[in-house]
Amino acid sequence: MSLRRLLVVAVGAGVALAGMPALAAVDPGREAPEIAEAHAVALLERAAQAGRRLTYSGTQYVATWRPGTSWSALVDLEHDPVRGSVATDGTSAAGAVLDPRMLARLADSYSLAVSGTGRCAGRSATIVEARRADGALAGRFWVDRETGVLLRREVYDAGRRVRSSAFLDLSVSPSSPDAPVLAMAARTGAERPSAAAVAHLRSAGWHVPERLPEGFRLFETRRDGEVLHLAYTDGLSTLSLFAQEGRLGTATFAGFARESVGGRPVWIHRAAPERVVWSGGGVVWTLVSDAPDPAVQAVVAALPRDEAPGSGVRARLSRGLERIGGMLNPFG
Structure with a gap:
């Protein structure tokens, strides 16, 4: 050591x-x-x-x-x-x-x-x-x-x-x-999730990587109804991933601009913190982070992404984003 x-x-x-x-x-x-x-x-x-x-x-x-x-x-x-x-x-x-x-x-x-x-x-x-x-x-x-x-x-x-x-x-x-x-x-109960907890989420069908690019490691998991929250850190920055079953519709989101990461579509809201939304593997992903932009893009590129948006879940996603607003602080 x-x-x-x-x-x-x-x-x-x-x-x-x-x-x-x-x-x-x-x-x-x-x-x-x-x-x-x-x-x-x-x-x-x-x-x-x-x-x-x-x-x-x-x-x-x-x-x-x-x-x-x-x-x-x-x-x-x-x-x-x-x-x-x-x-x-x-x-x-x-x-x-x-x-x-x-x-x-x-x-x-x-x-x-x-x-x-x-x-x-x-x-x-x-x-x-x-x-x-x-x-x-x-x-x-x-x-x-x-x-x-x-x-x-x-x-x-x-x-x-x-x-x-x-x-x-x-x-x-x-x-x-x-x-x-x-x-x-x-702070009782706010420690790193156990291997058993991660295994349980995976057995339920959730994609739960313990490591992400740029040195980010999983240190916390939360559930809020149908939204799964995975929190990561590299020591300098934090990164929150919110997963919700479904696919993105074709409608645009207020404040978000459509961009491409690795040739696949994502929607980005460049603010503090930055938000990136996309769908992949039957899940709508929302990434919220204060990390530098290259790190955010590397993480998005490493996660499941669809080639083209689906249809019909924009209203559901909007409700999910409202709940996410109350979960943004991974240390809260």
């Missing part, structure tokens, strides 16, 4: 980082690669634990850039260990914290290292970089030196920034000794 993976497993098993002080500053150029990676993982573990023990509030600037479109917003949010991060309008803001379930995939998928220091929201931060196997920058994390709160994160694709979130201001309350216990209770 690698050193970075050992650290992730140790924290998942209950090794307490909650009370650990800010890690000492290091010179990234003077650390051996293994030590540099272990230090980076420890910092990100501290950020994940901060979400389970601290209460804080602030304003975040959130932005995404996709082919032909961009989106940005200011979000006032509050965070506590039980509810997680919630915007003032009542919607979930899962991206405001580093979810421990994503961290294991992050450590497996990317090379991690401390790249330096910086400031965000008027606070001193240590910066951790995630790089792909070819050395390309995939993401950056700004971890507050005082509290461990994740102050800022960025996701990159082919040298371009495609997603960013950063606190403009932040107020952190003293931690409660009961917070880790309450947080664990609130």
Whole structure:
């Protein structure tokens, strides 16, 4: 087992980082690669634990850039260990914290290292970089030196920034000794699905891949009536697949544009998050993701797709999309 993976497993098993002080500053150029990676993982573990023990509030600037479109917003949010991060309008803001379930995939998928220091929201931060196997920058994390709160994160694709979130201001309350216990209770039952659960879905006729292209791994399954929800992550991005028996009709969908992936038709809504709808194998698929566009296209190309749309299920799909609207956060 690698050193970075050992650290992730140790924290998942209950090794307490909650009370650990800010890690000492290091010179990234003077650390051996293994030590540099272990230090980076420890910092990100501290950020994940901060979400389970601290209460804080602030304003975040959130932005995404996709082919032909961009989106940005200011979000006032509050965070506590039980509810997680919630915007003032009542919607979930899962991206405001580093979810421990994503961290294991992050450590497996990317090379991690401390790249330096910086400031965000008027606070001193240590910066951790995630790089792909070819050395390309995939993401950056700004971890507050005082509290461990994740102050800022960025996701990159082919040298371009495609997603960013950063606190403009932040107020952190003293931690409660009961917070880790309450947080664990609130997340009970939200672990990775068992092999038996996946096998049961497959025996019922559902296509449930455990791995998808670009390093995405299955970590959660849900059912809402006739809609199956499969949640995946590569550690930096999340991807939700919604499956519903049927075929697409020929009518268009408001806000969606017909495009081709691998020579087969799909309907894409380029927004934040991006949505892709298509039919294949007797199932209507809806993909919702904040991943870079090449990753989304690779995943769509790997799943069953029909050569041409069928007819007659548009109304049923619309009802399904309404339900999907309440299931978009795979960490909720």
